[in-house]
Amino acid sequence: MKTANQEQRFDQLVGLIYESVQHPGQLAPLMESICDEIGAVAGHYLHMDMSTREVFSSVISNPIFNAADVEYRTYYNSVDERLQWVAAGAVGEWRADYERFDESFVRRSEIYNDFLFKHGARHMVLGRVGGEGLDNEVLSFLRPVGAGHYDADDLQLLERITGHMIRSSVLRRRLRALESQQQADQALLKYFPYGTVWVDAACRVASFNNVAADMLAGADGICVKAQRLRLADPGADAMLVAAVSQATGAEGRRGQWFAARRERGGQPLVVSVIPAQPDRQAGFADDSGPLALVILQDMGRQQLPRSAILRKMFGLTPAEARLAEALLDNDTIESYAQKADVSRNTVRTHMASLFSKTGTRRQAELLRILMMAEPPIRI
Structure with missing residues (x-):
């Protein structure tokens, strides 16, 4: 007993x-x-x-x-x-x-x-x-x-x-799976070919990547005033405030996108606002409350080819980038090996390198990361 x-x-x-x-x-x-x-x-x-x-x-x-x-x-x-x-x-x-x-x-x-x-x-x-x-x-x-x-x-x-x-x-x-995915997403956002800005419910800026830093420095239709992200177009600025409020709300958090005029003319900024939860270990305070991710797509910027973006983001060799593109086009290892006139062992070696450089372990994870890295669609 x-x-x-x-x-x-x-x-x-x-x-x-x-x-x-x-x-x-x-x-x-x-x-x-x-x-x-x-x-x-x-x-x-x-x-x-x-x-x-x-x-x-x-x-x-x-x-x-x-x-x-x-x-x-x-x-x-x-x-x-x-x-x-x-x-x-x-x-x-x-x-x-x-x-x-x-x-x-x-x-x-x-x-x-x-x-x-x-x-x-x-x-x-x-x-x-x-x-x-x-x-x-x-x-x-x-x-x-x-x-x-x-x-x-x-x-x-x-x-x-x-x-x-x-x-x-x-x-x-x-x-572990959630943390791994969160770390991969954070690393990917850092090297996105378009701007990403984390903001709180009041549009106060918590963090941004290098592309967003360049856009903010240019002050052409977008800037930070009193620590808040602002758009020069009054109508678009009001939509930004409303979108961030929806994305950080207590109930029914939703995302949306809209276009914002530039002060110097030219093609507009495409602004997407989505609800998101950042990695608190990446420098965000635990008491910052819900955050929104603002994605800034500069339609006036020349888009790099997909292979160039993949090589730049993940440090891929030309052969690895070609395999990554083939996977995005739904090719199998066998069909790619035949089209590229290389052995399946060579393709598997390149695949192992893709896993290592993208921090993934399975093909489904790899494809998700690669798809997120594709250049934005022009509208």
């Missing part, structure tokens, strides 16, 4: 599990608390690709093992036979090493003899607490040399918190 104190400690563990979703720094105290309950000397969290053994992030609960963590991430994860065994198990299944690896295996194992024993560790229990495809989160808990292996009573606590660990992993994965 569980005591009130045991239940209180369990509730504290559950609280730490969910705190670690938004605050990864809580993973270490969470694992340390679990270690106290199951008699482990350290806990180790790994977010990694089980196929390539690439480690995306790693947290160790006990600072004594910081050097071991570095060694594991840089080499020993590549020779750790236990990872394949853990990957074969279901998410949420805890596996104690003695159940699979006997003393004969341990005596000839590099991971035990050259790594674990050197750092004073012996028995472990490991489990996948989350993952999608080859992207996995693994937790392991180490016991020192001389300590016994984990038994059913030791694993009972891990089994109780497993559901919470799985849910927290799902939330963490969703948060």
Whole structure:
């Protein structure tokens, strides 16, 4: 029968599990608390690709093992036979090493003899607490040399918190995806071929990119007065105020676009106002309230060819830019290779470079970024 104190400690563990979703720094105290309950000397969290053994992030609960963590991430994860065994198990299944690896295996194992024993560790229990495809989160808990292996009573606590660990992993994965998309969008806006200005509900300017800076410096139909974005055309200025109000309103936030006359004549500015939520880590105050993104399209500017824009924005080579254009035109790798008279391996190499330079990992993400970079349509 569980005591009130045991239940209180369990509730504290559950609280730490969910705190670690938004605050990864809580993973270490969470694992340390679990270690106290199951008699482990350290806990180790790994977010990694089980196929390539690439480690995306790693947290160790006990600072004594910081050097071991570095060694594991840089080499020993590549020779750790236990990872394949853990990957074969279901998410949420805890596996104690003695159940699979006997003393004969341990005596000839590099991971035990050259790594674990050197750092004073012996028995472990490991489990996948989350993952999608080859992207996995693994937790392991180490016991020192001389300590016994984990038994059913030791694993009972891990089994109780497993559901919470799985849910927290799902939330963490969703948060990583949102943060990755947000960072990509922020980077893309910085290099947009047209002006972007963040404003608050009162049209006060929070930030703008280099193209917008050039437009504001030219003061031809648009400027900043008393920290507020203003249009010289009175009718367009009133539409800007109304559009920003709609985009930052408490209910039914909507975007719209309109044209604004230039003071010196020529083609107008096309102004688009959309509701948006910027990355607070990019320099926006947490208390700034809802913001709107104002996109300024100068119809008088000569538009660069699509390939030139892609090369300039992402640092692509001519061959990579040609592949990017082909993907935007709905070409497959096979059809592009045939049209360009190159091997599919060459195309895959260029594709890998596109992923790297655009900060994406999947073709759907890549296409979304490339489509956002296309030059605006003339009207």
